[in-house]
Amino acid sequence: MTAEEVKEMILNGADKETIKKALELIYPGAMQKIKELLAIIGDNPDREGLKDTPYRVVKSWLEIYGGYKSNTSKLNTTFSDNIGDVEDSQIVMCKDIDFYSTCEHHMIPFHGYCHIGYLPDKKVIGVSKLVRIVEHFAKRLQIQEKLCSQIADYIEQTLEPKGVGVIITAEHLCMKARGVRNATSKMVTSQMRGKIRTQIQTREEFLTLIGLNK
Numbered sequence: 501m502t503a504e505e506v507k508e509m510i511l512n513g514a515d516k517e518t519i520k521k522a523l524e525l526i527y528p529g530a531m532q533k534i535k536e537l538l539a540i541i542g543d544n545p546d547r548e549g550l551k552d553t554p555y556r557v558v559k560s561w562l563e564i565y566g567g568y569k570s571n572t573s574k575l576n577t578t579f580s581d582n583i584g585d586v587e588d589s590q591i592v593m594c595k596d597i598d599f600y601s602t603c604e605h606h607m608i609p610f611h612g613y614c615h616i617g618y619l620p621d622k623k624v625i626g627v628s629k630l631v632r633i634v635e636h637f638a639k640r641l642q643i644q645e646k647l648c649s650q651i652a653d654y655i656e657q658t659l660e661p662k663g664v665g666v667i668i669t670a671e672h673l674c675m676k677a678r679g680v681r682n683a684t685s686k687m688v689t690s691q692m693r694g695k696i697r698t699q700i701q702t703r704e705e706f707l708t709l710i711g712l713n714k
């Protein structure tokens with residue numbers, strides 16, 4: 501049983517007991533442990549509102565932590581026909597890819613936007629794949645710095661482009677709801693490699709396209 505198969509079951513309208521059994525195979529013992537946690541927090545896990553909470557929490561992991569189970573072979577369909585000699589000035593970009601991830605220090609969400617640009621050499625990739633790459637690395641316990649570099653690494657390795665840039669801006673609920681309680685700050689991380697780093701005009705263009713070069 502894979503997470504994808506369980507998601508499929510849910511989409512096809514499987515009943516709760518069947519889904520529960522499938523979740524138990526993927527995340528053994530998890531529902532029982534969530535029930536224990538609810539009691540540790542100070543609530544009564546048997547009260548009406550919480551009765552199904554362990555089930556719902558674990559079911560949500562299929563999405564929130566789905567990146568651990570997703571398959572990279574689906575991500576890297578590249579196209580290499582007929583792009584010929586690409587000018588060094590041709591940036592391929594996908595910006596404003598929104599994502600949700602979970603901070604590995606507090607298990608509290610952070611969310612924001614990822615902007616990806618690259619200078620193709622011989623290979624390009626479908627834009628929807630860029631979105632999937634972001635999801636693959638976001639849907640797990642993360643820190644923003646690592647998310648940014650993993651996406652850049654992946655694009656470098658798969659497309660061998662002349663340059664790649666990844667910029668992420670995100671809001672961290674662990675900073676808003678607790679800790680320093682700063683409601684407006686955003687964290688920005690960037691990875692610029694190859695000619696997107698070294699060729700000043702290209703870098704400027706990349707930042708202008710994202711809208712960060714004001």
Ligand SMILES: [Zn+2]
Pocket residue numbers: 603604605606607608672674675
């Ligand atoms: Zn945190």
